[in-house]
Amino acid sequence: MIRLVVVDDDFLVTTSLKTIIEASQEIEVIGIGHSAEEAVQLYQELAPDILLMDIRMGESTGLDAARKILTEEPKAAILLLTTFSDDEYIVEALKLGVKGYLLKQNMEAIVPSIKAAKNGQSVFGHAVIDKLPELLQTGKTDKSCSVDLTERELTTLSLIAEGLNNKEIAKELFLSEGTVRNYISVLLEKLELRDRTQLAIFFYKHLN
Structure with a gap:
């Protein structure tokens, strides 16, 4: 309950x-x-x-x-x-x-x-x-990213920003859902963020 x-x-x-x-x-x-x-x-x-x-x-x-x-x-x-x-x-x-x-x-x-x-x-x-893509890009000036992300982590981050869930990301990257969850955990730890919504915000502000 x-x-x-x-x-x-x-x-x-x-x-x-x-x-x-x-x-x-x-x-x-x-x-x-x-x-x-x-x-x-x-x-x-x-x-x-x-x-x-x-x-x-x-x-x-x-x-x-x-x-x-x-x-x-x-x-x-x-x-x-x-x-x-x-x-x-x-x-x-x-x-x-x-x-x-x-x-x-x-x-x-x-x-x-x-x-x-x-x-x-x-x-x-x-x-x-x-509205998210437009709103998260409005007025942004800093597109730099000082965190070292691998190519696969960057790809995962971009798919999160597109709104894909773990199952859809796994299918897109030919990975298991468990592996995708691991990538997301690593991203959250590296970027010091709380959840996938904040990962999407980070992507649009710094990497898109």
């Missing part, structure tokens, strides 16, 4: 989300909050598997809460849920290292996204994914 905390400043939204999510019978909503401050408090008190929260919540945002939580617990799995697909939010969310950025208009994707995040995957709605 996946333990989930839901935070949104709209009481109707939190109630609706709880009903939709628990209908899957694989996820239990163990806490509900309505502000960024409550999000931080609930995470610290309940240590959920996943924190699902809105971005726009009064003076403090879900990004503020995510920043505080991830500073204290870098491995926290946070999904941001919003009706807005503003570029500034997307870029900031990616930089923070959240596990997903989903749009409320796509409610049917929420449960599968929670399950994917629990399995360590990063999940972003199609509207977000379509």
Whole structure:
């Protein structure tokens, strides 16, 4: 059973989300909050598997809460849920290292996204994914890379940036999925990054 905390400043939204999510019978909503401050408090008190929260919540945002939580617990799995697909939010969310950025208009994707995040995957709605290459290249000036990467590591990194999963990368490079996972682990260690989303950001900023 996946333990989930839901935070949104709209009481109707939190109630609706709880009903939709628990209908899957694989996820239990163990806490509900309505502000960024409550999000931080609930995470610290309940240590959920996943924190699902809105971005726009009064003076403090879900990004503020995510920043505080991830500073204290870098491995926290946070999904941001919003009706807005503003570029500034997307870029900031990616930089923070959240596990997903989903749009409320796509409610049917929420449960599968929670399950994917629990399995360590990063999940972003199609509207977000379509914007990534353009957003991650906007305003960049530094394309240098001081880290020594092998040709195979560079190829793996480029395929991650294209959005391919481990199985697809393995097929593309004629490798086993286990070998691909090893390459990704090495990349994360060499580049001192947290997940494959940050690997994609690194590629677009420094190598593309």
